[in-house]
Amino acid sequence: MTTGKPADALPRPRRAVRGRPGLRTSYRRDHAIFDTTTKRAWFGLLLGALALAPFLVSTEWVLLLSLVFSASIGAMGLNLISGYAGQISLGHAFFLGLGAYTGILVASPSGARLLGFGYDNVLVLLPLAGLVPALVGAVVAPLATRLRGLYLAVVTLGLVLLGEHLFREAVPVTGGVGTGRPGPRPTLFGFEFSSGGEILGVMVGRQQRMYLLALVVLVLLGTAAKNLVRSDVGRSFAAVRDRDIAAAIMGVNLNRTKVLAFAISSFYAGVAGALTASITGFVEPSGYNLLLSILYIAMVIIGGAATIVGSILGAAFITLMPRLVQELPEYLPFISTRATGSFPTVFQLERILYGLFIILFVVFEPRGLYGIWIRVRNYFKAWPFSY
Amino acid sequence: MIRFVEITVQGLALGSVYALIAIGFVIIYKATGVLSFAQPGLMICGAYFTLYCRTVLGLDFVVAVALAVVLTATLGGLLERIALRPMVGEAVFAAVMVTIGLDTVLRVHVNALLGPQPRRMGDPWGLDRVEAGPFAFFQVNLATIVVTVAVVLAVVAFLTRTRYGLGMRATAFDQETSLAQGIPVGRMFNLSWVIAGALAAIAGAFVGSGGTGVTQATWVIALKALPVIIIGGLDSIGGALLAGAIIGLVEAYTAVYQPGYAPFLGRNFSLVAPYVVMLMVLMVRPYGLFGTPEVERV
Numbered sequence: 001m002t003t004g005k006p007a008d009a010l011p012r013p014r015r016a017v018r019g020r021p022g023l024r025t026s027y028r029r030d031h032a033i034f035d036t037t038t039k040r041a042w043f044g045l046l047l048g049a050l051a052l053a054p055f056l057v058s059t060e061w062v063l064l065l066s067l068v069f070s071a072s073i074g075a076m077g078l079n080l081i082s083g084y085a086g087q088i089s090l091g092h093a094f095f096l097g098l099g100a101y102t103g104i105l106v107a108s109p110s111g112a113r114l115l116g117f118g119y120d121n122v123l124v125l126l127p128l129a130g131l132v133p134a135l136v137g138a139v140v141a142p143l144a145t146r147l148r149g150l151y152l153a154v155v156t157l158g159l160v161l162l163g164e165h166l167f168r169e170a171v172p173v174t175g176g177v178g179t180g181r182p183g184p185r186p187t188l189f190g191f192e193f194s195s196g197g198e199i200l201g202v203m204v205g206r207q208q209r210m211y212l213l214a215l216v217v218l219v220l221l222g223t224a225a226k227n228l229v230r231s232d233v234g235r236s237f238a239a240v241r242d243r244d245i246a247a248a249i250m251g252v253n254l255n256r257t258k259v260l261a262f263a264i265s266s267f268y269a270g271v272a273g274a275l276t277a278s279i280t281g282f283v284e285p286s287g288y289n290l291l292l293s294i295l296y297i298a299m300v301i302i303g304g305a306a307t308i309v310g311s312i313l314g315a316a317f318i319t320l321m322p323r324l325v326q327e328l329p330e331y332l333p334f335i336s337t338r339a340t341g342s343f344p345t346v347f348q349l350e351r352i353l354y355g356l357f358i359i360l361f362v363v364f365e366p367r368g369l370y371g372i373w374i375r376v377r378n379y380f381k382a383w384p385f386s387y
Numbered sequence: 388m389i390r391f392v393e394i395t396v397q398g399l400a401l402g403s404v405y406a407l408i409a410i411g412f413v414i415i416y417k418a419t420g421v422l423s424f425a426q427p428g429l430m431i432c433g434a435y436f437t438l439y440c441r442t443v444l445g446l447d448f449v450v451a452v453a454l455a456v457v458l459t460a461t462l463g464g465l466l467e468r469i470a471l472r473p474m475v476g477e478a479v480f481a482a483v484m485v486t487i488g489l490d491t492v493l494r495v496h497v498n499a500l501l502g503p504q505p506r507r508m509g510d511p512w513g514l515d516r517v518e519a520g521p522f523a524f525f526q527v528n529l530a531t532i533v534v535t536v537a538v539v540l541a542v543v544a545f546l547t548r549t550r551y552g553l554g555m556r557a558t559a560f561d562q563e564t565s566l567a568q569g570i571p572v573g574r575m576f577n578l579s580w581v582i583a584g585a586l587a588a589i590a591g592a593f594v595g596s597g598g599t600g601v602t603q604a605t606w607v608i609a610l611k612a613l614p615v616i617i618i619g620g621l622d623s624i625g626g627a628l629l630a631g632a633i634i635g636l637v638e639a640y641t642a643v644y645q646p647g648y649a650p651f652l653g654r655n656f657s658l659v660a661p662y663v664v665m666l667m668v669l670m671v672r673p674y675g676l677f678g679t680p681e682v683e684r685v
Contacts, residue, residue, distance in 0.1 A: 168653070
């Protein structure tokens with residue numbers, strides 16, 4: 001009787017086989033997030049570049065990038081429920097607003113007209129801002145589990161409109177339409193994110209601190225989402241999306257899966273809402289409307305449904321587009337820049353482009369920007385062969 | 388009591404507008420299987436065309452409405468051919484997203500043409516009332532109800548008594564078999580969008596007339612047709628009609644009585660009351676009152 005491995009056993013490689021990145025030699029390697037050294041190296045470089053970026057680019061771009069990060073978190077949430085679990089949700093704006101206002105309630109000091117609790121530690125603020133929408137999502141979910149497809153879409157639309165009404169009327173929390181309320185000012189045990197100052201001799205302004213906070217939260221939640229997707233919960237989401245009756249026959253608990261999908265996506269939406277509110281510094285209740293939901297759906301579609309990277313790409317596309325559209329009047333002089341100028345103004349052009357891009361991506365590239373990236377990558381992988 | 392009857396008529400008129408838009412939704416859904424979110428855009432297009440024909444071209448009101456109906460119907464057919472035909476065979480969600488994109492583009496264009504001020508439509512009734520005993524009804528409400536009933540009867544007659552109507556019903560029932568029988572299914576899709584566009588234009592003409600005119604916020608009214616179709620059932624025209632009446636009445640009563648009896652619900656609760664009713668109906672009947680439950684083959 002032999003102990004240990006037989007003499008001719010293959011060694012278990014810790015990394016991928018050199019020069020053969022597609023050769024998977026263990027199940028662990030198969031569903032790892034970074035299965036080759038190259039991927040790890042590039043990702044490390046990316047993280048390093050992103051961490052250094054706020055000190056190298058202008059403040060305007062630091063602000064834009066922070067908004068991209070917080071929008072990515074929201075888009076990831078929507079991707080989890082619509083892309084992975086297949087439940088169409090037009091109600092994302094409602095959960096974003098809930099998260100923002102929970103964050104404001106928790107963090108703002110109480111005032112004469114407005115409610116607040118004054119706990120502005122980011123470790124209290126962000127999790128609570130995610131938890132409250134998650135609970136609401138879990139409550140809404142049982143209604144959604146009974147509905148399919150288009151009925152579900154309209155019900156979530158109703159949710160957004162009810163949410164708009166709620167935010168309009170809850171004046172002690174939201175400040176009312178037109179007045180609005182300042183966003184939360186997060187701190188971390190005395191370290192203030194919302195005002196600038198020196199750290200170790202380096203001047204780190206408000207935008208840079210918010211940027212780094214958003215980056216850290218994005219990396220944490222993105223990793224969580226990636227892990228969720230490759231776990232059994234993620235696989236049950238995909239099973240429910242593809243054929244929920246078949247999934248139920250196979251033993252996937254439909255109700256539990258759908259409730260989990262709603263709860264988790266609402267958690268992400270809540271954190272995203274609170275983070276966006278902290279970055280922009282001001283929220284107005286009429287901003288959480290159907291248009292915002294459609295923007296996030298556009299992020300998911302344009303970036304790539306059922307991918308985590310796609311959420312980030314789509315969020316970047318949608319968030320940066322207004323900034324890029326502002327450059328257009330230089331080259332296309334018939335576009336006016338004033339809000340009351342002749343058609344098309346930049347704002348209307350933005351809206352038209354959103355609609356147009358949704359149509360173009362859905363018709364021509366259903367896998368979104370991630371799909372385009374895959375095509376480019378495969379072209380170079382197979383080069384000089386054509387397939 | 389008198390007020391109650393007057394509000395009932397007002398609610399029925401509002402419900403007629405919703406029913407017109409909802410029947411357009413239902414016809415497109417039955418024929419193509421896609422829920423077209425472009426109806427609000429088509430409605431506001433119809434309102435704008437009526438406005439334009441009446442005020443800029445100076446035509447008579449009825450002629451302006453007729454011309455607007457023809458234009459919007461053509462627009463609906465064009466949109467279907469250009470944007471929706473490539474989506475045949477693709478996932479329904481994708482086609483729905485295309486209609487959302489279409490709606491966004493349409494609305495932005497029309498809102499830009501409308502401008503920030505409310506635009507009057509030059510309709511013949513304005514804020515006039517009809518006296519009937521102790522009651523005083525707005526002329527526009529009565530006109531809306533009468534025209535809606537006539538139009539719905541015309542649509543039903545078309546669907547039941549003409550060959551094209553038969554073709555549309557066959558397509559709604561089973562696309563593949565209809566194609567095998569020689570029915571031009573693509574043309575049926577187109578026809579469904581044409582009819583929906585025409586109905587939306589009539590609804591838009593009535594929404595814009597009668598006092599307030601057309602503003603950039605008028606399109607939101609069409610969104611309330613969505614609870615109507617959900618409550619009625621996505622594939623039932625009669626359900627859309629009935630649910631339209633219900634929602635119109637609910638909204639009218641809530642607008643008048645809610646501030647007095649239940650002020651804690653907030654101001655303008657009548658704008659979201661349709662959605663609350665929809666949620667309540669869906670808890671009991673997940674496919675609406677008259678919708679057919681989907682049968683899924685695994």
